[in-house]
Amino acid sequence: MSGAPAPGREAAAVLAALFDPGSFTAVSDPAEGGPPGVLTGHGTVEGRAVCAVAQAPGGAPGAAAVEAEVRLRALAARTGKPLVTVHDATGPGSARGFGELVRGAVALSGVVPQVAVVTGAADAERALLLPLADVVVAAEGSRSALADPAAAAVLTGRERDARQLGGAALHAAVTGRAAHVAPGPAAAAAFVRELLGHLPGNVLATPPRLPPGAVRVADEDPDEELDALLPADPDAPYDVRDVLARLADDEEPPLELHARHAAGVLTGFTRLDGRSLGVVAPDPSVAGGALDAPAAAKAARFVRFCDAFGVPVLTLVDTAGVVPAGEDDPGAPTVAVAQLLYAYAEASVPLLTVVTGRAHGAALLALGSRHVGADAVLVWPRARLGARDAVAEVAAGHGHGPAPAAGEWARLVARREAERSPAAAVRAGDADAVVGPGRTRAHLARWLDLLERKAVTPPARRHGNLPL
Structure with missing residues (x-):
């Protein structure tokens, strides 16, 4: 040449x-x-x-x-x-x-x-x-x-x-x-x-998997560094790349796609137990991880890309919700979040979701919800799940009437928080188990072993790679 x-x-x-x-x-x-x-x-x-x-x-x-x-x-x-x-x-x-x-x-x-x-x-x-x-x-x-x-x-x-x-x-x-x-x-x-290196040669092949001796073992010993990584305040920002690095075999951040575009959500590839995984993760350090229209569309296209080539998808959820529509394009968030719901519901590859923090409203449903098709949903003890923020729920419940006294307000918010606890999510069937951050890697590896047959089954239809 x-x-x-x-x-x-x-x-x-x-x-x-x-x-x-x-x-x-x-x-x-x-x-x-x-x-x-x-x-x-x-x-x-x-x-x-x-x-x-x-x-x-x-x-x-x-x-x-x-x-x-x-x-x-x-x-x-x-x-x-x-x-x-x-x-x-x-x-x-x-x-x-x-x-x-x-x-x-x-x-x-x-x-x-x-x-x-x-x-x-x-x-x-x-x-x-x-x-x-x-x-x-x-x-x-x-x-x-x-x-x-x-x-x-x-x-x-x-x-x-x-x-x-x-x-x-x-x-x-x-x-x-x-x-x-x-x-x-x-x-x-x-x-x-x-x-x-993360993709199969074609739609009928399986993604490459590194041999056991070449990867970090996903053992049962808790990862104390991951346990200590997250801030105590669930509303405090942190870089989701640090979390993904602790879950990955190579302890490195994922290979990101579209990192400069719609930065509120991260999409890319990582490896866990030698397997290639597609990753979708709102970034709490960017506007609280809230989904706007470009972020939802970016995530939807990536999920479809992974599904087309048999790559399992891991979704980490810690988001302030969906950004309200702007005056210039009032329908954009609704359409984009619907695209994301469609992508997850259509997917035939293993879908694993870990709720690491906040999961509210439409974002809770659109980001790898069990009810939309996830095979496993794990919840960290610090997570908070619900239709909306607890304070917002209490405020909406009182409408335009007089605000409750401070003590009553605190009691109502605490009750809402208890209803949105990880244990309550498991009891309601919204999640499978409450798992400590340091034990998440081992749990995900076992789920991937269980779902391996699903991963190698060709999808029922071929996906195009254009945006929805």
Whole structure:
């Protein structure tokens, strides 16, 4: 690849860092007589086969290059291998070529994992291909937009540079299209390698599991560090990544997707007892972990992604509830939370939920509720479950009438708190057991063993990877 005139140097650097040394085999290579503008091939990543396409910069690929890309996508579908595409080109330059690429991407949707890496400019029709991938990784300085700055200025009357129109930072934080921003090609490839390590090769395969000797044992000894990690005040903020690190095999925070977008909820991958787990967790350090519309939509799409490829989902719940609708889009929270409910109710993979703190109202139902489909719901002793905050319930009960005396108010709030205790949740059938934080890892490992057959059963239907 080093001497080839195409693809560009950064795209070639991604492929060189992505594949195991010496494993890449070109199917169409400009250096060996293939059409200019595209390099296609396959190799191994951590010993597992992966297909790849990389475009050259500097304009739309020709018809022959598009055909080579279409053939490679068909090869990924036929062999059931993940597909990584590296983008640094406009185009494809013709309606026929673009339509064939779209059909190829849709045919792979929910069948094999599709990861797109943007190293330069993925403009015009190429920008429309990126959202069809499961995960988009953008290198710093890359961009993706339907129109260039000059055309956008004519249409809107506003002058904006390429970064404002579709830079990596914009797609990471605002549009949510970029799941991760990497400082360069090698870092982008490293992220993709780690991501693929959590996913199966295709919808009929099982996610990789590390051998017992390579992971931290989920034993019965309580994790005293986790017991001491959380603040005594259930309303006090803390970083949910610290909790997830204590639950993980490697004692590291999860591999996050869309960390810069809708930061109120964390989505990503971790490992427990050698198994890959998708994680959904409101972050109490961001607005109390309250769900707004972008956060709920982000979580819904991630749950569907995990369900499409048989990855169990672990949900940690500590949230102040759902953010009220704004004047500019009054229906957005309702629609997004309904999408999240749909995603959990539809899922066929193991669903494990741990209520670590507050769980109120619609957020209680939407985040891995037992009644919506969770296989197991564990509750920490500090948790508080209920339709709404206890103080708010008491206030609503008195309406516009006179407020009760201080002592009566405290008694009413205390009674509401008792009704929302972890033990009450178990008695009501809303949870399975009250578990101390330090013993949670062992409990989750046993549940995963029990649900292993469910994890390897292919879903009854194939999920697309577009947002609901």
